[in-house]
Amino acid sequence: MHISANGYSGSRTQLKSGAPDGASSIYNDTIATTGKGLLDLGFNASNYSLFDVDEWGTVSILDRTLIEAEAIEVTEEVAIGKQATITVDAIANKTVSKITIADKEVAFTQAGNKITFSADATATLDSGVDLEMIITADVKYRASITVYKEIASKEDYEKMMVGVVTGSGSSAIRAIDGYYVQTANIDLGDKIYYYPYLSNAAGTAISVQFRGVYDGQGYTITGGKTSGIFGCVAGTIKNVVLVNTQISAVSGADRGGAVCNTLQGGGVLDNVYVIGATVIATCDRAEAFLVGQTYTANTTIKNCLVVDTGSSKTDNVTALIGHYGDGVLTNTYAITANGYNAVWSTQVNVDKYNSCIATDYNAFTTACGQNISEFKLLTTESNGNVTVGGIVVYTAQA
Secondary structure, rough: EEEEOOOOOOOOOOOOOOOOOOOOHHHHHEEEOHHHHHHHOOHHHHHHOOOEEEOOEEEEEEEEEEEEEEOOOOOOOOEOEEEEEOOHHHOOOOOOEEEOOOOOOOOOOOEEEEEEEEOOOOEEEEEEEEEEEEEOOOOOEEEEEHHHHHHHEEHHHHHHHHOOOOOOOHOOOEOOOEEEEEEEEEEEEEEEEEEOOOOOOOOOOOOOEEOEEEEOOOHHHHHHHOOOOEEEEOEEEEEEEEEEEEEOOOOOOOOOOOEEOEEOOOOOEEEEEEEOOOEEOOOOEEEEEEEEEEEOOOOOOEEEEOOHHHHHHOOOOOOEEEOOOEEEEOOOEEEOOOOOEOOOOOOOOHHHHHHHHOOOHHHHHHHHHHHHHHHHOEOOOOOOOEEEEOOOOOOOOO
């Protein structure tokens, strides 16, 4: 193949007698006027040892760039259905002809180095979504952005938890993917939200698995009777404050925890706070105020805090993790004076984790020391009280 804008033909060879009409033009399909045109012809740089293609699609040979696809850094998060404005100095003196999000064209306006656009309801909900700004066929800029859905009400929460059913029978799961950001306090009242740990063969109970990202931004979710507000979690739950959650495991095969009944492979809890949770129904499996069970080694619980508001100790209930299968548990504490263990399991040294139990707030701050700075949602008010999401967890002495 050849790149030239000077009108060269693909071949000058005299055609043999009997060649089809127009055969000389066949070879002109190997001519491209630009590097981008080369790709449009089906050129695959990976088949040529001297060519290099970076993650943004820039094609070069021996350090000479043929196609420019410059990567830029954008930290903007874009809510579905709402406008966002980003500043890109590289386009200040250029005119953007098209913008795509995850290869889908979106409407936009440009004012110098500022681009205003929105993502529609069909956009991919995720971090690291490709945003591409095209200047010309050969000049484009790419960035990774976060596209998320706002969760601002009980109805938004319920719609999110519907998920998409995959599989069938006992192998079925109701999968919840995507990126979600809470933008207001939510009250679930006394409504029951039952998310089973296991699906049954009849399909009348389907395991709910949250595999995306949920950022609570420090807002509260109050109430709800549940085996876990987020079902089974194989994604990331962060900056969430749960208040007065009522935990109920329905059957002997279930687990129960305020945040989730099970933290599965890849699941992460970070800066999650559970205040005043109670267990209203127990079964023959251990339950906990934070997580019903951790299932695999590839799980992480960090910088989480449970504040027990005085409920009496309940059999088969622990403060942090009901059944500790495995995984990372770090800088996570429960404030309780009611005799709860931190975890329950026949497979681990339970006493090792009981250092995570503090009888009051002062004992908690002593135990975590400098790591208290990792509890990003703890706020010390002007009167000395300490709050999380506006809920007082420590009252300063007069």
